[in-house]
Amino acid sequence: MMKRLGLLLLASLVSACSSDGWRTASREPAGIAPSPEVQKDAVIEVYAADAYSWRGWFAVHTWIATKEQNADRYKVYEVVGWRLNRGLPALTEYQTPTPDRYWFGAKPEKLLSIQGEQAQTLIPQIAQAVNAYPWKNEYKVFPGPNSNTFPAWIGQQVPELGLKLPFSAIGSGYADNTP
Template sequence: MLALRVFLWFFLLAYLLPLAISAALYLSSGSGAGWRIADRSSAGLLPPAATHRPALVRVFAAQTVRWRGIFATHCWIVFKPEGAAGYTRYDYTAWGEPIRMNGFEADGRWFGHAPETVFALDGAEAAAMIPALQQAIAGYAWRERGHYRAWPGPNSNTFVSAVMGAVPGLGVVLPPTAIGKDFPWDGRWLRRTGSGTGVSLTLGGYAGITLGWVEGIELNLLGAVAGLDLRRPAIKLPGLGRFGMPGQTLETPAAPHRTAAAG
């Protein structure tokens, strides 16, 4: 009985309370403009492509549309080869062909919600990474109409997790609000984490646990993630996201432009 009481208190404080606070914040902010007319303009997070010669890779995340924004964010990938005159953006959506290329501004607001930068890499390392990302996008298994499922996946966050996971040791950690990031996109329920510093167990995306030096400790219950980052101390809460030190990779001389700003 003691163990049950401890679990119930943990579930209340780590899951239900953060989601209730997120719902209250959503209701107090109002519903905003309808999704058809919501602002999708650039948030100014990227330099003009024509004047930024180095290769570039970004992962962005923004609060998703309508009531689902209480607990979920939408993630997408942007890259630009060296010298390219424009950015290429990839989203995975519920309408039309699931994998959507350049359907929106590269750093555009997601139906009124400004994105945050989850991962950023420029220069030679970004240039070397882009072919692997392109190959992962081309080979993504869940690419047909009807494959998209908002919960537990495969959804937009599953797609980004799979593509970024194609680069061994990269260690991009999506925000705890990226519902679907733990869906087993390749059928494996037990795997090494993307950083190679831990392991992740998922029960079809409905529940699971991740333990890793870069990823920290994450407990997934019905897609909602709570956890701790020990390397860069922070707590992760469903609906509310990350609180603590930024989840960025420390810069090194070999990778002076790499950051992972959220997760």
Template sequence: MIVLLALLVVPIVVSAARYWMGDRSVDWQSADRSSAGLLPPPAAHPEALVRVFAARTVRWRGIFAVHSWIVFKEKGALRYTRYDYTAWGEPIRLNGFAADGRWFGDVPSAIASADGDAATAMIPKIQAAIAGYSWRSYGDYRAWPGPNSNTFVAAVLAAVPELQVALPPTAIGKDFPYAGSAFGWTPSGTGVRATLGGYLGVTAGWVEGLELNLLGAVFGLDIRRPAIKLPGIGRLGVSA
């Protein structure tokens, strides 16, 4: 218990120090949401494209968690399509922000990508998963333990296991039972997951590695791309 408590407290303290030193406590209303320049102009990239982005959440919540979203562009399209799941208005938000925009000041990271024919095959599955997402009504959003933005993205990723991606350990809400079942396959289809309402859970998969979810805080090991996973900090090791 002492070791587990240290693994929980120390990484969050480190993340909190980074938060204050990096001045992420900006006013959310005036925070930068402009493009971070991570995507090419659509006309310069005629092939289909799929991206999953993640960035630290707004204000103090960024100590603990990231917000994730999905971007795609069909072949020949002249604009990107972005889907977020947010706490205000209708939860599923279409093109509410720049496709690769800073999330209230924080520059996002691309955690999954596909291009060309592979992306073309994925896009209809992504669209169907979004259209069929269960937690889509006003008031459904819950920051903790879910369903939140990361729950939404995890559910969509489960429809395209060929993308072979695991959301970061700081994606609180990814372990919420988006399909309504406490047991099931991981979004990558390479392992299994068990969860008690997102409060407690275990995940084991080739892509996801081994993860323990304790009240939303995720500890784990990635064997495929060696790394440890810590709450607040995320991955330490080989880049995902």
């Protein structure tokens, strides 16, 4: 009886996560990032959102966005494991007017925001650290390197950011394993 109840519970939990949800999940802007049209100063922001599917019950996905002074777009840096399946690096960089998009249905939370002269000074250091990231072509959910290892490692290379990741940034501790 208990075994059957356990199987039913497991089946219901799995079915709650097994839809084609990632194809239709929201990737809309959350409206929490400064608009480049309004905010002309340089900006650095770090976001976290619940990881996709069942992983979101205990883990987040994190990413970094920078905007140079007077730029009309943000540069977003993040590590995405499924890119490796396509023969692409896990580390990706792209430009967007809205770096605060939902992470496949999960609303992001702003972990860090630096604006103005300090951001303008730190952006080249972030770019340099991104170029030196040692696990561009690797991804492991646990213990890392993964999407949380990346911003943790950037934070170590640019300590002036004062970046503090949440406990749910599983894999952030892997950044201590710099080769």
